[in-house]
Amino acid sequence: MPPFDPALRDAATLVEARLAAILAKEPDRGSPPRLIDAMRHAVLGGGKRFRPFLVLESAQLFGVSPQAAIDAAAAIECIHCYSLVHDDMPAMDNDELRRGRPTVWKAFGEWSAILVGDGLQALAFELVSAPSAHSDPAVRAELVHTLAIASGSPGMVGGQALDLEAENSLPASVADVAHITRLQSMKTGALIRAACEMGAIAGQASPDQRAALVRYGEALGVAFQISDDLLDAEGSAADVGKATGKDAAAGKATLVSLLGIADARRHLDTTVQAAVDALAPFGAKADVLREAARFMGRRDS
Numbered sequence: 001m002p003p004f005d006p007a008l009r010d011a012a013t014l015v016e017a018r019l020a021a022i023l024a025k026e027p028d029r030g031s032p033p034r035l036i037d038a039m040r041h042a043v044l045g046g047g048k049r050f051r052p053f054l055v056l057e058s059a060q061l062f063g064v065s066p067q068a069a070i071d072a073a074a075a076i077e078c079i080h081c082y083s084l085v086h087d088d089m090p091a092m093d094n095d096e097l098r099r100g101r102p103t104v105w106k107a108f109g110e111w112s113a114i115l116v117g118d119g120l121q122a123l124a125f126e127l128v129s130a131p132s133a134h135s136d137p138a139v140r141a142e143l144v145h146t147l148a149i150a151s152g153s154p155g156m157v158g159g160q161a162l163d164l165e166a167e168n169s170l171p172a173s174v175a176d177v178a179h180i181t182r183l184q185s186m187k188t189g190a191l192i193r194a195a196c197e198m199g200a201i202a203g204q205a206s207p208d209q210r211a212a213l214v215r216y217g218e219a220l221g222v223a224f225q226i227s228d229d230l231l232d233a234e235g236s237a238a239d240v241g242k243a244t245g246k247d248a249a250a251g252k253a254t255l256v257s258l259l260g261i262a263d264a265r266r267h268l269d270t271t272v273q274a275a276v277d278a279l280a281p282f283g284a285k286a287d288v289l290r291e292a293a294r295f296m297g298r299r300d301s
Helices: 004-024 033-043 050-060 068-086 104-106 111-131 138-149 158-169 177-202 207-235 255-259 261-278 280-298
Strands: none
Touching: 004 033, 004 111, 004 255, 004 280, 033 068, 033 104, 033 261, 050 104, 050 177, 050 255, 050 280, 068 111, 068 138, 104 111, 104 158, 111 158, 138 158, 138 177, 158 177, 158 255, 177 207, 177 255, 207 255, 207 261, 207 280, 255 261, 261 280
16 A cells, blocks of 8 residues: 555545546536636645545545545535635635635635635535435435535534634633634534545445544544644745744634643644544554554644
8 A cells, every 4th residue: 555645646636637627617517717717726736635635545445446436535625625715815814825826815806716615615515416426326415414514514614613703702711722622623623524434435334434434534633733733833834835823923822822832742642643543443454544644743834
C-alpha cells in the first residue's frame, strides 16, 4: 500500500480531474459563464483534497475502487469549497487570500461568491444522489443523509454560527475549552468525520466497522483543527497559503490560545494517537489512514 503523501497526491489528481470534468459540462446545461468561472476558481487548482482523500481511502478498506467512490469524494469537496467561499467573505472572516490566490469574493465580487457557495452546495447533493455515486439507491440515500447532517446546522454551518456568535456577541467567559471543542467539532470536525463515514457507507461496512471509522474521523477532526490553529499561531502566509496570525489579532479564542502552544501540542499528540487506535480493527489495510493521522502532528501548510 502506498504511503500517505503519494496516496494524497493521487486522490487530489483524481478529484481535480473529476471536478474539472463536471464543471466543463455546466455551460451545456445552461449555467451562466461568469458563475462557472467563479466556481472553477473556488474548486480547481489548489487544496490538498484531504476530505475526498478520506472518502476514497476509507472506501478502499472495503474493496471499493477510487473510481467507484469518486463522486462521493467530489461531493464532499464541493461542500468544503463552498464553506471556504462563504467563510472568506467580509461578513464572516473577511479574508482576501485563499490557497495563495485572491478569494472568490475578492476576485469576482460578493454577490458572485454567495451564488458560488449556493451552486456548489447544490452540486454536491446532485453528485452524491446520482446513480454514478453508487448502484444501490439505499446507499445513495445514506450518503445524502450523512452529508446533509454534517454540512448543516448540526454540523459545519452550526459550528460557523457558534464561531461568529462567540466573536461578535458572546462574553469572553463563554469561550472555554468545552465551548471551543464543541464549536470546532461541528465547524471542522463534522465534515472530516462524515468523509470517513461516507467511505464506510460506500463500502457497505458493518455497523462495528462504520463506528470505528466514525471514531477515527472524530479524533482526526480534532487533530486537524489543533494543527490548523498552531499553523495560524506559528506559520507564515507564504507557507500556509492564507493569512496567518489572524486569530491572535482578533482576540479569537482557540485551543491554542486557551491551553498555550505546549499543552496544545500535547493535546494534538493525544488525539492523533486516538485516531490511530480507532483503526485497529482494519489491520495493515488502514496504514495510509494511520499515516494521515500522524501527518496532523507535523503539518506545515
